[in-house]
Amino acid sequence: MPELLQFLFSGVTVGAVYALVALGFTIIYNASDVVNFAQGEFVMLGGMLTFVCHAAGLPLPLAALIAIAATSAIGVLMNKLAIEPARGAPVVSLIIITIGASIFIRGGAQLLFGKQIHSFPAFSGDTPLRIGGATILPQSLWVIGGAVVVFIGLWLFFTRTLTGRAVLATSNNRLAAQLVGINTNFVMTLSFALSAGIGALAGVLVTPITLTSYDVGLALALKGFAAAMLGGMGNPKGALAGGIMLGLLESLTAGYLSSQYKDAAAFVVILLVLFFMPQGLFGQKSVDRV
Amino acid sequence: MRLSAKSATLLVLIALVALSPILFPSGYYYRVGALIFVNAIAVTGIVILTGYAGQISLGHAGFAGIGAYACALAPVHLGLHPSLALVLGAAISGVIAFLVGRPILRLKGYYLGVATLGLGILVSMVLNNERQLTGGPDGMEVPDLGLRGLLKDAGLDLTNGQFWYFFCGLALILGAWLALNLYNSPTGRALRALHGSEVAARTVGIDVAQLKLRAFVISAVYASVSGSLLALQNKFITPDVAGFMHSIEMVTMAVLGGVGSILGAIFGAAVLTLLPQVLTVFAEYEQLVLGLVMMLVMIFLPQGLLPSILRKVRGKGE
Amino acid sequence: MTALLSVEGLGISFGGLKAVNDVSFTVRPGEIVSVIGPNGAGKTTLFNMISGVYQPGSGRVVLGGENVTGMAPHLLARRGMSRTFQNLQIFQSMTVLENAISGYHLKERGPVLADLFGLPSSRRRAAEAQAGARELLARVGLDRAAEREAGNLSYGALKRLEIARALALSPKILLLDEPAAGCNAVETEEIDHLIAEVAKSGVAILLVEHDMKMVMRISNHIVVLDHGEKIAEGDPATVSRNPAVIAAYLGTDAGTEAAHADG
Numbered sequence: 123m124p125e126l127l128q129f130l131f132s133g134v135t136v137g138a139v140y141a142l143v144a145l146g147f148t149i150i151y152n153a154s155d156v157v158n159f160a161q162g163e164f165v166m167l168g169g170m171l172t173f174v175c176h177a178a179g180l181p182l183p184l185a186a187l188i189a190i191a192a193t194s195a196i197g198v199l200m201n202k203l204a205i206e207p208a209r210g211a212p213v214v215s216l217i218i219i220t221i222g223a224s225i226f227i228r229g230g231a232q233l234l235f236g237k238q239i240h241s242f243p244a245f246s247g248d249t250p251l252r253i254g255g256a257t258i259l260p261q262s263l264w265v266i267g268g269a270v271v272v273f274i275g276l277w278l279f280f281t282r283t284l285t286g287r288a289v290l291a292t293s294n295n296r297l298a299a300q301l302v303g304i305n306t307n308f309v310m311t312l313s314f315a316l317s318a319g320i321g322a323l324a325g326v327l328v329t330p331i332t333l334t335s336y337d338v339g340l341a342l343a344l345k346g347f348a349a350a351m352l353g354g355m356g357n358p359k360g361a362l363a364g365g366i367m368l369g370l371l372e373s374l375t376a377g378y379l380s381s382q383y384k385d386a387a388a389f390v391v392i393l394l395v396l397f398f399m400p401q402g403l404f405g406q407k408s409v410d411r412v
Numbered sequence: 413m414r415l416s417a418k419s420a421t422l423l424v425l426i427a428l429v430a431l432s433p434i435l436f437p438s439g440y441y442y443r444v445g446a447l448i449f450v451n452a453i454a455v456t457g458i459v460i461l462t463g464y465a466g467q468i469s470l471g472h473a474g475f476a477g478i479g480a481y482a483c484a485l486a487p488v489h490l491g492l493h494p495s496l497a498l499v500l501g502a503a504i505s506g507v508i509a510f511l512v513g514r515p516i517l518r519l520k521g522y523y524l525g526v527a528t529l530g531l532g533i534l535v536s537m538v539l540n541n542e543r544q545l546t547g548g549p550d551g552m553e554v555p556d557l558g559l560r561g562l563l564k565d566a567g568l569d570l571t572n573g574q575f576w577y578f579f580c581g582l583a584l585i586l587g588a589w590l591a592l593n594l595y596n597s598p599t600g601r602a603l604r605a606l607h608g609s610e611v612a613a614r615t616v617g618i619d620v621a622q623l624k625l626r627a628f629v630i631s632a633v634y635a636s637v638s639g640s641l642l643a644l645q646n647k648f649i650t651p652d653v654a655g656f657m658h659s660i661e662m663v664t665m666a667v668l669g670g671v672g673s674i675l676g677a678i679f680g681a682a683v684l685t686l687l688p689q690v691l692t693v694f695a696e697y698e699q700l701v702l703g704l705v706m707m708l709v710m711i712f713l714p715q716g717l718l719p720s721i722l723r724k725v726r727g728k729g730e
Numbered sequence: 731m732t733a734l735l736s737v738e739g740l741g742i743s744f745g746g747l748k749a750v751n752d753v754s755f756t757v758r759p760g761e762i763v764s765v766i767g768p769n770g771a772g773k774t775t776l777f778n779m780i781s782g783v784y785q786p787g788s789g790r791v792v793l794g795g796e797n798v799t800g801m802a803p804h805l806l807a808r809r810g811m812s813r814t815f816q817n818l819q820i821f822q823s824m825t826v827l828e829n830a831i832s833g834y835h836l837k838e839r840g841p842v843l844a845d846l847f848g849l850p851s852s853r854r855r856a857a858e859a860q861a862g863a864r865e866l867l868a869r870v871g872l873d874r875a876a877e878r879e880a881g882n883l884s885y886g887a888l889k890r891l892e893i894a895r896a897l898a899l900s901p902k903i904l905l906l907d908e909p910a911a912g913c914n915a916v917e918t919e920e921i922d923h924l925i926a927e928v929a930k931s932g933v934a935i936l937l938v939e940h941d942m943k944m945v946m947r948i949s950n951h952i953v954v955l956d957h958g959e960k961i962a963e964g965d966p967a968t969v970s971r972n973p974a975v976i977a978a979y980l981g982t983d984a985g986t987e988a989a990h991a992d993g
Contacts, residue, residue: 157525204707204711211710213468213521214667215667216710217470217525218664218668218706218710219711221660221664222703222705222710225699225702226699226700226703226704226706227703228703229697229698229700229702232696233696340657344529344533344656347526348526351522351523385533386534389533389534393515393527396527397516400520590847593846594845596856597846597848597856598835598838598845598859599839599842599845601824601828601832602835602839604824604828605824608821608822608823608824609820609821611803611815612820612895613832614803614804615804615806615807615812615813615819616832616895616899617807617835617836618835626842
């Protein structure tokens with residue numbers, strides 16, 4: 123039993139990171155119908171910039187804050203310079219633009235930060251906690267807690283605040299939202315800032331465990347994308363559930379079947395889910411209107 | 413008589429393949445040319461899938477991987493001649509595309525994207541992990557095709573670079589000819605129709621699921637042949653051929669050049685194959701520039717490079 | 731003559747709301763049957779169920795004696811059903827000629843390998859379809875626009891192109907969803923003649939149309955829907971005098987039009 127518990131702990135930790143990336147995908151998708159493949163680079167930037175600031179002598183919390191703010195600013199820039207000018211382009215073009223942005227950011231990070239692997243100290247030490255015969259790192263609790271807080275925060279934001287509702291309205295019907303006076307450009311800017319900030323936060327939280335380097339973003343983006351699709355694109359609950367499920371699947375496959383094929387299990391399950399539920403687990407059915 | 417678009421495209425292509433070597437300052441350029449042709453073959457398949465039928469794949473490198481490793485494995489394990497191994501790889505790719513395509517192609521847009529992405533990743537994972545068979549990430553050797561030796565015996569002595577340049581050039585011309593035939597054929601018209609409106613396509617009797625599947629299988633065979641030719645000319649292959657970035661490269665080449673036309677897509681393949689060669693001096697900036705080019709072209713020339721350039725040229729002519 | 735198409739108790743709900751409920755009627759070869767009703771009465775939804783775009787929640791669709799309820803549109807096309815759309819479904823980036831040829835898909839399709847290698851058989855099939863398509867385009871007055879990209883045509887021309895594409899299937903029954911919407915008086919009359927001509931050749935026609943003058947002029951039989959239910963049916967004269975129909979239309983432009991057409 124302790125073994126299973128151990129796999130669950132690691133699965134939920136990884137899953138929480140995927141969920142944060144998937145939430146980032148969801149926010150931007152809802153505001154703009156764009157799947158932002160550069161989402162993983164935000165995670166990389168969060169970890170990397172925190173490392174740089176921390177190494178420069180700033181205290182860790184301040185370093186993390188600067189990293190998150192700077193990444194949000196990069197997200198906003200990306201929206202203004204690359205996404206807004208291409209509004210209405212076909213899906214394939216948008217995929218290429220965001221993958222181009224992802225490659226661009228990765229290339230920039232490689233130039234600025236080099237190819238080394240970096241890290242910074244865990245927030246609450248490295249002494250593992252023992253629970254039911256299994257161990258969990260305090261930093262894992264930070265990651266899981268971070269995902270929960272972000273999810274609740276987003277839920278409150280989207281249901282309880284006027285701005286949040288404006289974002290939801292825009293995702294339902296952009297034109298109608300404009301007609302009732304919602305500034306949809308602001309909604310886009312906000313979504314990219316929020317999404318990049320959440321990605322950066324994920325990077326800050328997880329880097330002490332997984333370390334970071336300029337090229338960690340792509341794999342995270344693919345997993346986050348898969349998690350968001352698994353849950354049903356555009357649904358925050360789906361993103362959370364999809365992320366956690368993906369993390370659990372990986373860690374259980376790695377534990378009981380084969381660590382080499384842990385990624386395979388995830389994608390096989392996604393293929394199966396999409397075969398039977400083409401809109402993902404929590405997605406809505408769409409009816410062709412003709 | 414006015415030249416049909418099909419004949420014009422083929423003539424331009426034949427002229428390019430035949431005449432470019434006049435400008436080559438060194439043998440190295442044959443090698444770059446051959447690489448462009450190999451990429452262009454895969455991209456021609458993407459034109460059929462994405463340009464004609466409007467379907468997205470983020471996993472076609474998986475089929476290139478199957479084609480490449482068929483040429484590495486079948487001669488050793490099955491005793492097949494490498495040329496037959498290429499055919500075998502194409503057949504396996506076609507069958508896998510056929511089996512997986514039917515459920516996958518019901519999905520639309522990003523959902524189709526993630527499903528094909530998963531398919532490609534599964535293939536690349538098998539190639540990476542089955543070390544006893546594939547050598548894992550270190551890659552494995554690929555036997556010689558043997559055709560150059562035959563040509564030499566027949567009195568045609570080509571350098572290795574020259575041989576692969578003309579061999580892949582011929583393969584590309586053949587591939588482009590098939591794709592151009594398809595364009596104006598009943599099948600091609602049905603594919604373009606379902607791209608325009610699936611509902612309307614159904615009401616005129618087009619079996620949308622079946623037609624999409626055909627495009628998927630055909631494009632998978634193109635990718636497979638491209639992978640085989642890459643393996644055979646390099647005489648060595650690594651799982652990178654099946655990697656996600658290679659899938660993205662294929663789609664980007666097609667869309668960057670202009671996914672609506674074969675010539676545009678081939679142009680895109682040429683640009684993106686040449687870019688890293690030009691940038692070797694600034695190797696550190698390669699990713700930065702590549703990302704920038706991808707974004708700029710899609711934002712400012714959404715139709716792709718070649719159609720936009722042609723429009724400029726025509727605009728000035730008037 | 732026996733019915734070619736019979737709709738029996740057809741119904742569908744969206745999110746608990748009954749969009750169409752228990753609608754029945756029949757169409758015979760050569761007959762023009764119109765479905766009318768105020769906006770939101772469920773006419774297009776009914777069309778979408780008959781033509782296999784939506785799965786009906788209840789009832790049956792019988793075509794030529796075969797139960798084809800909920801059958802996929804491409805299979806219905808093989809059985810002789812063809813349709814047009816209220817909001818155009820044109821293949822925008824194809825030429826006008828190619829749009830018309832696509833209507834010949836069932837006749838021109840063949841082995842995919844023959845198409846890839848451009849075999850004579852493939853080229854012959856395509857050439858035959860093209861010849862047929864050119865004739866049809868001439869019939870709807872679009873022969874001179876054949877080589878233009880369809881997306882550049884006027885609305886009225888696209889309506890006619892859709893009809894030509896639907897006729898290319900040589901259907902036994904043709905479903906026309908507001909063929910005259912957005913057309914000027916001259917264009918409407920042209921479409922009017924075209925429909926009558928097609929019906930005369932023995933094709934059954936099911937029509938949804940808002941232009942009441944046109945409906946009253948060409949229909950043999952009219953089915954009136956309101957809030958998803960059939961409230962009346964009969965020949966034009968009977969229907970236009972029906973109090974329930976007048977009540978359903980009261981206050982709407984179509985209602986006054988109906989009254990005028992009657993008077």
